Amino acid sequence: MRRMGLPSASTTLETLPSTGRVHVVGAGPVGLLLTALLQSMEGFSVCLYEKRHEYTRTRMVQLAPYLVAESVDSYRTDYIDGDNVDAVFDPAELHEGVAFRRSVPEDLMTLLRDWTLGFCPLNSIERAVSDLIDARVADGVQRTAAVVTAEDAMAMLNPGDILIDCTGCNSLLRDHLTTDSGEGVEGANTHKIRLEYALVITFLYGQPYDCNEYCKYYKNAENAHYKFIPMVHRTHYDGSVSHVTGIVNISAEDFEAMPARFDGTLLRSDFPSVAQSMDRFIDKIKEETPGEILGDLEIIRIPLDLYHARNATSRQWLAEGPTKHPFSTSPVFLAGDSAIGSPYFQSISLGFECAMYLAALIVQRDLPLSDMLNRYELYSYKQWLRVYMRSKMIKHNKDLFESLDDPMALLEKLHIY
Numbered sequence: 001m002r003r004m005g006l007p008s009a010s011t012t013l014e015t016l017p018s019t020g021r022v023h024v025v026g027a028g029p030v031g032l033l034l035t036a037l038l039q040s041m042e043g044f045s046v047c048l049y050e051k052r053h054e055y056t057r058t059r060m061v062q063l064a065p066y067l068v069a070e071s072v073d074s075y076r077t078d079y080i081d082g083d084n085v086d087a088v089f090d091p092a093e094l095h096e097g098v099a100f101r102r103s104v105p106e107d108l109m110t111l112l113r114d115w116t117l118g119f120c121p122l123n124s125i126e127r128a129v130s131d132l133i134d135a136r137v138a139d140g141v142q143r144t145a146a147v148v149t150a151e152d153a154m155a156m157l158n159p160g161d162i163l164i165d166c167t168g169c170n171s172l173l174r175d176h177l178t179t180d181s182g183e184g185v186e187g188a189n190t191h192k193i194r195l196e197y198a199l200v201i202t203f204l205y206g207q208p209y210d211c212n213e214y215c216k217y218y219k220n221a222e223n224a225h226y227k228f229i230p231m232v233h234r235t236h237y238d239g240s241v242s243h244v245t246g247i248v249n250i251s252a253e254d255f256e257a258m259p260a261r262f263d264g265t266l267l268r269s270d271f272p273s274v275a276q277s278m279d280r281f282i283d284k285i286k287e288e289t290p291g292e293i294l295g296d297l298e299i300i301r302i303p304l305d306l307y308h309a310r311n312a313t314s315r316q317w318l319a320e321g322p323t324k325h326p327f328s329t330s331p332v333f334l335a336g337d338s339a340i341g342s343p344y345f346q347s348i349s350l351g352f353e354c355a356m357y358l359a360a361l362i363v364q365r366d367l368p369l370s371d372m373l374n375r376y377e378l379y380s381y382k383q384w385l386r387v388y389m390r391s392k393m394i395k396h397n398k399d400l401f402e403s404l405d406d407p408m409a410l411l412e413k414l415h416i417y
């Protein structure tokens with residue numbers, strides 16, 4: 001039923017109505033953060049939809065310190081990222097982003113600060129934000145446990161409602177944001193680059209273990225082919241155990257032959273050459289700090305893809321003027337992995353960054369809607385450029401690293417001019 005005071009589907013929506021609903025589809029980390037940012041904002045009621053009944057993803061993740069930066073200088077301290085940030089963003093945009101952080105409610109900011117310090121299971125992040133949302137009883141969120149289809153999402157919209165798709169890498173609405181013949185065609189609105197196939201291997205070690213670039217080299221010295229490369233910041237000692245996560249580059253054939261998720265026992269029986277490399281690496285850790293692996297290796301095989309939505313909003317629909325299509329009278333945004341995906345453990349932070357920007361835009365009710373959509377498009381495109389450059393640099397460095405003992409192979413990978 002259409003509510004009073006809202007534009008009908010036959011009038012152009014120029015700004016957001018003074019009150020309205022925000023539908024957030026997907027309560028993963030990014031949908032939850034957006035909900036927590038929007039629920040206290042005056043004039044909005046937030047509806048959150050999630051198909052899972054429990055948060056079960058236990059993989060250890062860490063958030064980037066730039067998320068809680070209190071100054072522009074601390075925002076660009078990452079040594080690969082800093083120059084990219086300066087190249088892509090105007091100083092005013094950086095100041096605006098830092099200023100918005102200051103308006104993030106303290107309860108939420110305290111959680112974010114914690115998650116930039118050490119590792120945390122993904123489901124702890126999800127549970128903590130979910131609990132925080134529920135604890136704010138005065139700003140209740142209407143939660144629906146359901147698998148939402150694209151048709152459901154369109155049907156739930158009154159003109160002027162906002163729809164935010166936070167459904168992750170297999171986004172519900174990404175392919176519905178183009179008005180041309182590609183609408184609804186899988187991949188029509190996605191630009192994707194496959195960087196490599198990889199095993200993400202995690203283990204616990206009963207002693208402190210810190211990694212740096214020398215360590216990566218020496219511990220892999222006899223591993224001619226498969227090299228286990230922990231990210232520099234992917235080891236974390238919590239006072240009793242070290243959590244170690246790293247990546248082994250594999251071929252497309254290896255990828256096809258491996259199950260999606262497995263353990264060290266299966267690795268040793270079915271993929272002995274990868275297992276030997278892992279064992280050599282681990283033996284060298286043990287030589288340094290006599291300790292033991294606690295439990296087994298946890299192994300996931302994934303394609304490492306960089307992608308982004310060419311349209312991260314429904315601006316094409318809005319530009320067509322009012323039609324029967326609900327996206328022509330209701331702004332739609334993609335956030336998190338729905339909009340941009342990146343490997344090398346940076347995606348949640350990027351999703352949070354875009355979510356903060358989006359929340360800051362939505363709260364400006366009198367902002368012309370076309371400006372709101374265009375500004376979010378531009379911002380997410382800049383974040384895409386930033387993560388594209390950072391990821392290509394990491395991949396290039398990894399490629400060179402893997403050829404350090406083979407000068408000819410190394411030279412083939414160097415394109416100096």
Ligand SMILES: Cc1cc2nc3c(=O)[nH]c(=O)nc-3n(C[C@H](O)[C@H](O)[C@H](O)COP(=O)(O)OP(=O)(O)OC[C@H]3O[C@@H](n4cnc5c(N)ncnc54)[C@H](O)[C@@H]3O)c2cc1C
Pocket residue numbers: 025026027028029030031049050051052059060061062063122146147148149166167168169172200300302335336337338345346347348349350351
């Ligand atoms: C092995 C591994 C390790 C990783 N480590 C890190 C790391 O250290 N740091 C980092 O930043 N990132 C890491 N990532 C990536 C990170 O997990 C994702 O970037 C992040 O989960 C994306 O958050 P999201 O909220 O956008 O999407 P998701 O986490 O995918 O959440 C989407 C939510 O939407 C729900 N949903 C989907 N479709 C529907 C529907 N139709 N109806 C209702 N609900 C729906 C899903 O159930 C889910 O809850 C890792 C990924 C992998 C695979």
